[in-house]
Amino acid sequence: GQNIDQPTEMTATEGAIVQINCTYQTSGFNGLFWYQQHAGEAPTFLSYNVLDGLEEKGRFSSFLSRSKGYSYLLLKELQMKDSASYLCAGLLRDDKIIFGKGTRLHILP
Amino acid sequence: DVKVTQSSRYLVKRTGEKVFLECVQDMDHENMFWYRQDPGLGLRLIYFSYDVKMKEKGDIPEGYSVSREKKERFSLILESASTNQTSMYLCAIKQGASGNTIYFGEGSWLTVV
Numbered sequence: 001g002q003n004i005d006q007p008t009e010m011t012a013t014e015g016a017i018v019q020i021n022c023t024y025q026t027s028g029f030n031g032l033f034w035y036q037q038h039a040g041e042a043p044t045f046l047s048y049n050v051l052d053g054l055e056e057k058g059r060f061s062s063f064l065s066r067s068k069g070y071s072y073l074l075l076k077e078l079q080m081k082d083s084a085s086y087l088c089a090g091l092l093r094d095d096k097i098i099f100g101k102g103t104r105l106h107i108l109p
Numbered sequence: 110d111v112k113v114t115q116s117s118r119y120l121v122k123r124t125g126e127k128v129f130l131e132c133v134q135d136m137d138h139e140n141m142f143w144y145r146q147d148p149g150l151g152l153r154l155i156y157f158s159y160d161v162k163m164k165e166k167g168d169i170p171e172g173y174s175v176s177r178e179k180k181e182r183f184s185l186i187l188e189s190a191s192t193n194q195t196s197m198y199l200c201a202i203k204q205g206a207s208g209n210t211i212y213f214g215e216g217s218w219l220t221v222v
Contacts, residue, residue, distance in 0.1 A: 033211060042199060042213040043152075050209070087152065089211070095140055095159065097203070097211060098168070101151035 002026040004100035006088050011106045016078050020103050022071045022088035033089040034062050034073045037102070043087055046073065075105075083107045111136050115200050115214035122221050128187040130217050132200030138212075139205035141183035142167075143175065145196040146216075152199065158183055159205075190221045 004024045012018040024032070031050040035043035049055055049064035049071065061074040073086055088100040116131035132141065139160055144152040144167075154167030156175040164175050172194060176184045187194055200214040 031209065035211075042215050045210050045212070048209040089152075094165075095203070095205075096154065096157060096165070096167070097142060097201070098154060099144070099152040101149065 002090070002092070002098055004088055004090055004098060006086075006100040006103045008101065009104045009106070011108060012075075012078055013108050014078055014080060017074065017076050018078060018105065020073045020075075020086050020088075020105065022073070022100055024069050024071070024088075024090050024100075026069075026090050026092060026098070028093035029066070029069075030091045030093055032062075032064055032071045033087075033091065033097070034060075034071075035087040035089065037085045037087060039084075046086075048091075078107050080107050080109065111202075111212045113200060113202055113212050113214040115198075115217045117217050118215065119218045120220070122187075122190050122219065124191060124221055126187075126190050126221075128190050128219065128221075130185040130187075130198055130200075130219070132183045132185070132214055134181050134183075134202045134212075136202060136204075136212070137180065138202040138208065139180075140203040140208065141177065142201040142203075142211075143173075143183065143185045144199045144201065145169070145194075146199055147196050155185065190219075192221050195219060195221045 006022045034046040037043040047062035085102040112135040142157040143155045158177045
């Protein structure tokens with residue numbers, strides 16, 4: 001079967017660091033995406049991991065462990081504009097892309 | 110800039126009507142996808158296509174069909190709309206095997222009354 005799990009909601013404080021976890025059970029896994037989605041808007045690309053390890057892009061970093069079926073998105077120096085949903089998605093070997101249900105992140109001042 | 114254009118942003122249709130949602134891309138990407146997004150359920154894959162005239166069922170194809178007569182255009186068809194198809198529909202594209210980014214259209218909000 002194919003399943004991608006992530007927490008439904010998280011809350012963090014402006015200026016802090018937050019880690020959003022994603023676990024997956026899929027057959028034929030190729031890589032993992034993270035997307036940000038503000039309410040009423042289309043998702044926008046954050047990162048794509050194929051190899052194990054951490055990839056850093058400014059305030060955002062993404063980690064992948066293929067052996068553990070686990071990824072996380074790390075957001076540093078949180079800003080109010082980071083309040084959004086964060087979507088984890090798996091790219092499968094047949095080029096199908098499946099999404100988790102998304103994590104709603106609330107940032108408190 | 111990548112352009113993925115969905116023909117209608119907001120639609121209201123009656124139960125039983127045939128509905129066409131069009132998606133057009135300007136990137137010459139092979140792979141195109143249709144998702145619906147509902148609160149608490151996330152994005153669910155309806156259909157996808159690898160190339161012209163090719164289509165594959167996603168996780169929730171029932172009640173939908175698709176058409177890909179030209180590479181740049183992928184249409185989602187609701188043969189007989191029902192109220193449980195009220196949702197936000199998102200089209201996405203990806204370069205074939207080598208692509209590592211998915212680009213989304215702006216979304217189509219469909220209400221079936």
